[in-house]
Amino acid sequence: MEDRIEQRVTVRATVDAVWQLVTRPGWWLPGSKAEPARGPGRATVEYGDDKRPYVVDVVRVEPKGYVSYRWASAFGGAAPAPSRSTLVEFYVRPAGDEVGVTVVESGFASLDLPDALREDEWKGNSGGWQYEMAALRARVEQGR
Secondary structure, eight states, rough: OEEEEEEEEESSOOOHHHHHTTSSTTTTTTTTTOOOOOEEEEEEEETTTTTEEEEEEEEEEEEEEEEEEEEEEGGGGGOOOTTEEEEEEEEEEETEEEEEEEEEEEEEGGSSSSHHHHHHHHHHHHHHHHHHHHHHHHHHTTTT
16 A cells, blocks of 8 residues: 655746645645644634535644645544544745645555555545646636
């Protein structure tokens, strides 16, 4: 079972524009409206019409370069905790006139789930990050 997902995208925008988006806890969840994180803490993130908001912990923020979160995506609405959360890291780096953004989500192998469900969670999030990184590019380049 794979433990890690990594996706990259290059965006035609400023580091500031990308940073404003990736520092919003749960920005990848449709309908989230969290304010940008400035340091460690906990955010409750509404998710579309889902009545159970996600709890996202901001783990670390290194201004305009790195931000990490913990979330319990497989345990809808639960607070992140050992054996029921993954770590989501965003790396933001200037790349000439563009900005490179890398997301790494890890910790799937230690989720307290049956093997088949852990594998499903990895597959679902792997496809989800492909979609969300393309959406990140579109949102930032279109100024939304």
